[in-house]
Amino acid sequence: MPAARDGWVTRAPSALLLAVVPPGSTVRLDTRTGAYLHRGEALVTVWPVPADPGRVVRRLLASVRVADSRTMQQDVDFAVRQLVDIGLRALSSAINDPTTAVEAILRIGGLLRPLLAMDLPPTAVRGAGGRVLVRPWELTADEYVGHAFDQLRRAAPADHGRPGAGPRESRAAS
Numbered sequence: 312m313p314a315a316r317d318g319w320v321t322r323a324p325s326a327l328l329l330a331v332v333p334p335g336s337t338v339r340l341d342t343r344t345g346a347y348l349h350r351g352e353a354l355v356t357v358w359p360v361p362a363d364p365g366r367v368v369r370r371l372l373a374s375v376r377v378a379d380s381r382t383m384q385q386d387v388d389f390a391v392r393q394l395v396d397i398g399l400r401a402l403s404s405a406i407n408d409p410t411t412a413v414e415a416i417l418r419i420g421g422l423l424r425p426l427l428a429m430d431l432p433p434t435a436v437r438g439a440g441g442r443v444l445v446r447p448w449e450l451t452a453d454e455y456v457g458h459a460f461d462q463l464r465r466a467a468p469a470d471h472g473r474p475g476a477g478p479r480e481s482r483a484a485s
Contacts, residue, residue, distance in 0.1 A: 312354050312356065312368050312371055313351045313354060314342075314354040315377070316377055317347075317348065318347070318348060318379055319346070319348075320343065321378045322385055323376070324374065326438070327374040328371065329436070329444050331373075332370075332442055334440030336361065337443045337445065338355060338371075338443070338444045338445070340355055341354055341355060342448055343449050344385050345389055345450075354371075354372075355371050387422060387426060388450060392458060394415045395419065397411065397415045398412045398419070398463050398466075399462060399466050412463075416463065422459075423455060426455060431451070432446070
């Protein structure tokens with residue numbers, strides 16, 4: 312099933328996706344919350360093909376919200392990326408504000424710590440009636456950490472003696 316419009320995936324609740332397909336169906340979400348889709352790109356795949364595909368497609372399209380902008384409420388990666396942008400600007404030679412960079416790194420750690428301490432959602436979920444939802448594109452813990460620190464680590468100066476950065480913060484930036 313292709314996306315009906317361009318935009319950011321802001322909602323794709325598992326329970327709803329499973330409820331709108333016939334018993335015995337497998338649903339694969341071909342994207343993830345926080346991803347940008349272009350109209351016509353694969354959004355959801357269902358097999359076997361349902362007896363009433365038009366009805367199922369309409370219900371699935373109504374279950375996945377594609378919006379004009381991202382939100383931090385359902386998309387932690389968006390919040391991480393915004394903080395990374397602040398840190399990168401602070402580390403740039405034009406701005407050179409290490410205090411703000413350290414603050415951004417600390418805030419990123421505050422977002423990631425509870426996320427990494429919990430079990431991330433499974434890539435496959437079983438529902439009633441033999442329904443299965445597969446989410447192969449969900450971010451892993453390693454991907455969240457990479458999104459949080461890879462660019463900052465590359466942008467950080469070799470000198471780790473930045474003002475205001477203790478040993479913990481310096482390790483996080485490198």
